[in-house]
Amino acid sequence: MSENQPEHLSKTENVNILKRRQPSVEERDVVVFKKPNLDEIDDDDVVFIGEFIAPKVTVKKASEEEVKKFINSYEESIKGIEKQTAIMQKYKDDFDFSMWYTNQENMKALKGEREKFMTMMDQLAGAQMSLLEDSNCIVEDSRKMMDQLRIKIAQEQEFYKRISLCVPNNILNVTKSSKPEIPENFQRILKRFDEMEEWSFGFLLSRVTRKVLFLDDAMKLLTKPELAAVKFESWTPELGVGIEQNSVFKFRFTKLNDDENFHHHKWKIISAAYSSKSPEELKRRLDEHKSVLEEEEREENKVKSYITKILNQFEKVKLQFVLVKQQLEKHQKVQSELDEIEKSVKSVQDLIREQFNTVQQEQFNTVQQECPVCLLDFTNGINKCGHTTCNSCSQTLVDITKLNKPQCPVCRKKHLLKKFTPNFGLMPKPT
Secondary structure (H helix, E strand, O other): OOOOOOOOOOHHHHHHHHHHOOOOHHHEEEEEOOOOOHHHOOOOOOOOOOOEEEEOOOOOOOOHHHHHHHHHHHHHHHHHHHHHHHHHHHHHHHHHHHHHHOOHHHHHHHHHHHHHHHHHHHHHHHHHHHHHHHHHHHHHHHHHHHHHHHHHHHHHHHHHHHHHOOOOOOOOOOOOOOOOOOOHHHHHHHHHHHHHHHHHHHHHHHHHHOOOOOHHHHHHOOOOOOOOOOOOOOOOHHHHHHHHOOHHHHHHHHHHHHHHHHHHHHHHHHHHHHHOOOHHHHHHHHHHOHHHHHHHHHHHHHHHHHHHHHHHHHHHHHHHHHHHHHHHHHHHHHHHHHHHHHHHHHHHHHHHHHHHHHHHHHHHHHOOOEOOOOOOEOOOEEEOOOOEEEHHHHHHHHHHHOOOOOEOOOOOOEOOOOOOEEOHHHOOOOO
């Protein structure tokens, strides 16, 4: 009888016990079919022939908070590697630059570059002063011109009011005038501002690319910076199950794992270069060229002061550019108003001329067509008392009467025929 089965149970009961001891379907992992060894089985043993079920080892899933905490810690650890790599990279770059800068030939070349930079700043400062002075003159001239335009606008408005009284109900609608063109002097100065903008961009780029070694900074490189250790959280199978069953955590973990591989590879390369640097050689060079480096530092301080002056001047140029633009907009607005008034005046003048021609034609069709003296067609009508005679006939009347006042040949009214009022109805049409 097998040791696992009680003697007092029947064969059927023993089979049921064995079945109850089988793992559930969810716990089954591997099914192994095995043929029993019949020689080892007693007659009284219950033989369960068929299959043997190997129970699955179940791993618990970590909670969502535990997985989230692990991933956040993993992300911070990768940032620690990245920060450590950046510190080593900066030290390496600064160290390499210091070694390059303390080379005697390079020091001579850098001195020549500084002199060229100073020359460029001198030219730039001169161009800035010239631009500011010229723009001030243009703004002042524009203000004077605007004053003249305003006076002209007032005159045009007064004239417009006077002539518009002739035809108060028939003034044509005047379309707004188009925006006037930019005056030539403004065009030139705005172009110079654009050129100055390009020049300032080039200057700032040159300033950024210039790199200078200061003795105090170089001395700091003689001691390598300390690197903080990067700690990673321990990995457990429970975390693996929690990450595997959550798509969001799985995506983040996969990405972080790729980032770790990338930054770790970069860290290995930079760390090897960082470890190979020799502060002793740099110290020797700094001691050898100490006096030269101190002189270079004094010259660079002068350059820094000059750069500050140039940058402050750039700010003035920007403010002046805004002032010029505002003055130009005011100038264009006043000029536009003047153009509108001139168009309005012209439209009223055209309307008056049109109405005058109409009245003239009507009068010409209704008034007498012959001179009452010579009975010929009028050659040039004149009118004093309301009747019209030829200019030559009126002059004849003056000559005949001599000292006496001539009489009108129509109404016999005496009047002085020295100043004649034109009869517009008989005058040629105005053009």
